[in-house]
Amino acid sequence: MKTSKVLRFLPVLIICGLFTLLGFALVGQQFYGSYTPRERTVELLAASEFEASQEADGGEEAAASASTAEPAAECLVLWNSREANSQLAQEDIQGLFAQMKVDADFVDISTDAVPDCSAYEYLVFALVDSSKLGDRAYEILDWVGTGGGLMVYFPPQGDYFFRALGTQMGIIESGWEMYEVPGFRFQTDLMLGGQGHDFMIEDPYESAHTLSISEDCLVHMVSADERELPLMWERDYGEGRIVFMNFGIMGKAYRGIYGAAYSLLDDAAAWPVINGSAFYLDDFPSPVPSGTSTYIERDYGLSVSDFYTNVWWPDLRELAETYGIYYSGMVIEDYNEELEPPYAANSNTQRFLYFGNSLLRDGGEIGLHGYNHIPLCMEGFDADFGPDYRKGTYERLYDYDYWASREDMRDSVSELIRFTEDLYPGNKPQVYVPPSNILSAEAREMLAEEFPQIRAVASIYFEGDVEYTQEFEVAEDGIVETPRVISGCIIDDFMEIAALSELNLHFVNSHFMHPDDVLDEDRGAEAGWEAMRNRLSEYMDWLYTAAPEIRNLSATELAGAVQRYYYLDVQKEITEDEIILNLSNFRDEAYLFLRINGREPDDPAESIRGGELTSLGGGLYLVKAEQGQVVIERGEG
Ligand SMILES: [Zn+2]
Incomplete structure (x- = not known):
């Protein structure tokens, strides 16, 4: 190439060179370019931050097992180790309650005497055959009448149950055959994301009773078919409330449904969440x-x-x-x-x-x-x-x-x-x-x-x-x-x-x-x-x-x-005007779900001390706790 030609192309070469440099710079920007890392919403805490309080608590398992030395737990679970379904339910409930931080006494009626339920606020009934309870079954109903919360965890079997307890639970009649539930749908806004969509079950089996219930039951969940068989309902009984799960399908994937049912037993329920x-x-x-x-x-x-x-x-x-x-x-x-x-x-x-x-x-x-x-x-x-x-x-x-x-x-x-x-x-x-x-x-x-x-x-x-x-x-x-x-x-x-x-x-x-x-x-x-x-x-x-x-x-x-969810425990107190949540192992912030059944706060933002309250609909609230005690004013109802 002659010198003159080089000179003629010089500007082009310079421009090409500049573009190449610019290209490198852009590529570099893309590859190595500086960015400001996003400020973390939640910082990990040192593992040691929680150790002391964990030892004081004695761990989750001790809290979940029956013990007479400890003050009475809030919930009594009746189950029978000789019944396969009851055994499954017991494992399910242990898992669910560990996650919801529910303190419960588990009583195996095949070996242990049924304790006096008046010491408890809630009772979970996980028995296939209730005839073993004898007259104690009537005592349970009396206790509900005075303000107890009773959850029937899966459909029981046998004549005795329906004769002694069925009517009070809203059951008008029950067929002999069990019903295969193809899926479920919600008739209320009990669960976030539950409405407007049927949830189909991959391997359904005959798990529910074919039954009809009285009109004073509030039905939350039905089968996702034309029949709309009631699968979960609540019914007030005297001063108390009964929640009946006529579903029968259990397992880790369904925990949240059972948890929602459990949260209906009282005027309010609260449990820590991850958010x-x-x-x-x-x-x-x-x-x-x-x-x-x-x-x-x-x-x-x-x-x-x-x-x-x-x-x-x-x-x-x-x-x-x-x-x-x-x-x-x-x-x-x-x-x-x-x-x-x-x-x-x-x-x-x-x-x-x-x-x-x-x-x-x-x-x-x-x-x-x-x-x-x-x-x-x-x-x-x-x-x-x-x-x-x-x-x-x-x-x-x-x-x-x-x-x-x-x-x-x-x-x-x-x-x-x-x-x-x-x-x-x-x-x-x-x-x-x-x-x-x-x-x-x-x-x-x-x-x-x-x-x-x-x-x-x-x-x-x-x-x-x-x-x-x-x-x-x-x-x-x-x-x-x-x-x-x-x-x-x-x-x-x-x-x-x-x-x-x-x-x-x-x-x-x-x-x-x-x-x-x-x-x-x-x-x-x-x-x-x-x-x-x-x-x-x-x-x-x-x-x-x-x-x-x-x-x-x-x-x-x-x-x-x-971390914050796992260590947090909550004690709830419901007074005439307030719901008081006392938290243990609270650090800088914590989140809880609060379900309020009736008498919801008039203005969530204004009705809380110690945190923030957001209504999620259906009586469910998200509580952001900013200190170890949170107080929510109850509404007029
Ligand atoms: Zn991979």
């Missing part, structure tokens, strides 16, 4: 699967990689913006199958930076998923699942290789933390999501001992085959257990019920999904991303219409909310 909504993106950021997918190709004509950048992530960001969600992304460094150190660092970080920083700029959070996707389990992993777990079964279910030692697992997590902290210096990862929700007891212990920065583990809420199943609680080692309740884009019938139940029990939404849901036929890929996204959006719409007050939290914030 948090979290959406986890597992395997995000992670290396993008290379190549194309049939359905992405079909619908978009894009490579998988371009699809995530140009369609998937922009769509998710739009949903987040609409509903105020903060995603928690969980990093996988590499999809290799390396099980021995040294663990090679993934140097291909461009997409990690692009997606991760975009998520962080939107107020989200980055947590830990795995150096690779192999769950932290060693040979002999089945030992974690108790004596009932048959060896041989897990080998089929668990189709990964094993790690050889605790040190190897530890080093892989160290590498993941190094990788994540190098990429996102402003974000300290504190939440761990086990790959495939599988985590061995050894690894769980290792995480707590070796990585003090890991403050919470987020796995799943419902029992699976080999998964690490959790309650919303703080473990003895101080790690916060923050289970995910539902997942994916295709929210099925079971998940709808679970979401409804948890929204009304814990005031929580906890959902996870993966980028590769859209590639997986089992998770809805064939329907296409648009259908999947619409279904997810429909769920979000249901959630935030039912509970616009729920706080949008990141994974760490949710852990902080679970």
Whole structure:
């Protein structure tokens, strides 16, 4: 090229050069650009902050078991260990009451004498055959007449019950056959998000009585069919109240429905809640699967990689913006199958930076998923699942290789933390999501001992085959257990019920999904991303219409909310004019649900001392406690 030509093109070259520099700067801004981390809504507290009060309480279990030395509990549960249904109900109620912080005495009538119920405010009746109670059954009714609250937990059997107690409970007649409940619908606004939609049961069976009830019953829940069989009703009896569950289907996914029924027994009921909504993106950021997918190709004509950048992530960001969600992304460094150190660092970080920083700029959070996707389990992993777990079964279910030692697992997590902290210096990862929700007891212990920065583990809420199943609680080692309740884009019938139940029990939404849901036929890929996204959006719409007050939290914030919820206990006192809530283990703030049955406050905002009161409808209130005692003025009624 001649000098003159170079000179002629010089301005163009300069402009090109400038554009290149500008391009780099913009890309840099995108990748490394500064952002101000969102101020946390809830801070995690040091585990030690609660230790003293926990010891003083003697733990949850002691409080939930029968004891004569302690002052009388508020509730008496009558059950019979010789009846299968009663046994199931007893376990269910233990779980529910631990979550609602209800102090109850459980009396097994097959071995123990039925105590005098006048010492209790509420009684839960969980007996198949009530004839064993004899005349004590009439005493129970008399006690309700003087102001007691009686909940029949599942439909009892036998002539005796209907002869002695049925009429008083509002039952006019009952057929011999049991009724298969295809689903349920609410006739009142008892539950947040309960109306305007039928909730279908995946495996229904003949669980309810075919019966008719008197007109003075307030029916909350009926079967979701033409018959509209009453499944839950309340009836005033003398000074007291009876709540009857003619449903018969129990289990963790239904807890919130039983909790709502229990909250109807008195003029008011209060229990601590989490108040948090979290959406986890597992395997995000992670290396993008290379190549194309049939359905992405079909619908978009894009490579998988371009699809995530140009369609998937922009769509998710739009949903987040609409509903105020903060995603928690969980990093996988590499999809290799390396099980021995040294663990090679993934140097291909461009997409990690692009997606991760975009998520962080939107107020989200980055947590830990795995150096690779192999769950932290060693040979002999089945030992974690108790004596009932048959060896041989897990080998089929668990189709990964094993790690050889605790040190190897530890080093892989160290590498993941190094990788994540190098990429996102402003974000300290504190939440761990086990790959495939599988985590061995050894690894769980290792995480707590070796990585003090890991403050919470987020796995799943419902029992699976080999998964690490959790309650919303703080473990003895101080790690916060923050289970995910539902997942994916295709929210099925079971998940709808679970979401409804948890929204009304814990005031929580906890959902996870993966980028590769859209590639997986089992998770809805064939329907296409648009259908999947619409279904997810429909769920979000249901959630935030039912509970616009729920706080949008990141994974760490949710852990902080679970800490405050877990330790909190509430003692309620109802006087002529006031409802007084005395809280123990209160720290900086706490949330409670308060159900007021009749005589609701005239002006919620003005009717509370020690906190804030928000009406959620249907007699349900959200209490934000700002001190250890909260007083609510009752309305004229
Ligand atoms: Zn994963």
